Amino acid sequence: MMLMLCVLLAAAACKKDGEQYTLQPGGFSGGALSASSTTIVLTRAAENDTALSFAWGAAAFGGATxxxxxxxxxxxxxxxxxxxxxxxxxxxxGNQPQGYSFAGKDLNNLLSAMGLxxxxxxxxxxxxxxxxxxxNGAASTVTPVYSNTLVVTITTFSSNLYVPGDYQGWNPGSAPMFPPIEGKAGMYEGYVNMPGSGGPYYFKFTNSPDWDHTNYGDGGNGTFSTDGNAAGLSVPxxxxxxxxxxxxxxxxTATAVTxxxxxxxTPGGWxxxxxMAYDAAEQVWKVTAQMKKNGSFKFRANNAWALDFGTDANGKLVYADNPFLGYTAGLNNLGVPEDGTYTIRLDLHLSGQYTYSVTKN
Known part of the structure; x- marks a missing residue:
């Protein structure tokens, strides 16, 4: 009886312990990281094709880890x-060393997001x-390992955004164009007049003046979706x-502005x-006002210091305050050469090429 009890206890102990192994310092033993090519030229025509693929062998840390x-x-x-x-x-x-691939448009957007x-x-x-x-999702106590490093040379294509919508018949070919903001890769801004008193009005961004490439619809909560069947973005x-x-x-974002x-x-001082009133035919904001030489002025949206223009040392309009681009210090105010009545125009219809004029009547 005692012998049988010992045998049973020994069997239970073996079942409880199961297979045991010890973690070892990791290493890539299954092959180095490689790329389908180390020199890539991206084009809009092939933006949906696979542009670059990576492959690597398995890493091991001992046992069936x-x-x-x-x-x-x-x-x-x-x-x-x-x-x-x-x-x-x-x-x-993932958990298998199967590699990773990028479509041309995703790789192009990635480099833009990296500030290149x-x-x-x-x-x-x-x-x-x-x-x-x-x-359990906690931070691993096992030191990770890294593959060899590859350097890949990639030539990207410049991608403008176009803004087709209800207001212009959903025609990307005739829609306003927003070029990338200089020094801020992947960021775009500009002004669009969507006339009418009803609503809502829908629009989308496209990265080509057609519907054959990427278009950006509503992803919810102020985000994009690149699903071509996604609903349009909208203003109320x-x-x-x-x-x-x-x-x-x-x-x-879409912000209604005057x-x-x-x-x-100016007549109202600071x-x-x-x-100013918007002239849709000329695509400019304008006002005729009695102006003073001994003073200065700025262009300001919505009666608030959130979106406004000054000028740089070359007399070019530059945002002083902008919630998207931030604050620009050291700008100058504008002025007139002598007292009198002036017609002042503000032209914002070309993204990034904003101009103004001051004409004495």
Whole structure:
């Protein structure tokens, strides 16, 4: 009887312990990271095709360990030093070393989101991180390992945005065009007049003057969807709108605006805007007002210091305050050469090419 009890206890102990193994320092033993090509030229015509693929072998940490793979892409300048790879874009590649591929448009948008110039040739560094994930989602206590680093040279294409909608018959070919903002890759802004008193009015952004490429519809909560069947973006009623699009964050805004002039050169001084009226035929805002030489003025939207223009050292209109682009310090106010009645025009119909004129009557 005692012998049988010992045998049963021994069997139970074996079943409880199960198979045991010890984690070891990890390493890529199944093959180095490779790319389908290390020199890529992206084109709009092939934006939906696979442009670049990566492959790598398995990493091992000992035993039957589950390994998670993450593809990391960064600019070469960020791959050394104390914070190396700290700005890398990361892509979850799952638990199998099967590789990762990018369509041309996604790769083009990625480089834009990394702040690299559109329509130019840039280099990116690529590596794969292999880690042992914890079953409960906590941070892993196992030190991850990294593959070799590849440097890939990519030439992107410049991508403008077009704004077709209800207000112009949904024709991208004749829609207003927003070029990328200089120095702010993936960000766009501009003005569109959507006349009418009803609503809502719908529109979309497209990255080509047609419906054959990417178009951006409503993703909900102020975000984009690149699903071609997604509903249009919308504004509640007709009006003159300031539109912004950020392809880095997939967010957009539409703000109804009216414009005026304010300052001690104007009839209302610095306490009250002198309103301008929109001339749809000329696509300009204008006002005729009695102006003073001994003073200055600025263009201001919606009677508030949230969206307004000053001028730079070259006399070019530049946003002083802008919720999308931030604050610009050191700008000048505008003025008139002598007292008198002036017609003042503000032309915002070409995105990024904003102009004004001051004409004495």
């Amino acid at each position: 589950v390994v998670g793979y993450t593809l990391e892409i960064d600019v070469p300048a960020d791959t050394s030093g104390a914070n190396a790879w700290g700005q890398a874009k990361t892509f979850n590649a 110039p559109a329509g130019a040739t840039s280099q990116v560094a690529v590596r794969v991180k292999a880690a042992v994930p914890q079953y 009623t007709g009006g003159y709108y300031y539109l912004t699009a950020n392809l880095n964050t997939n967010q957009w 414009w005026g002039i304010i300052g001690d050169a 306490d009250a805007d002198t309103p």
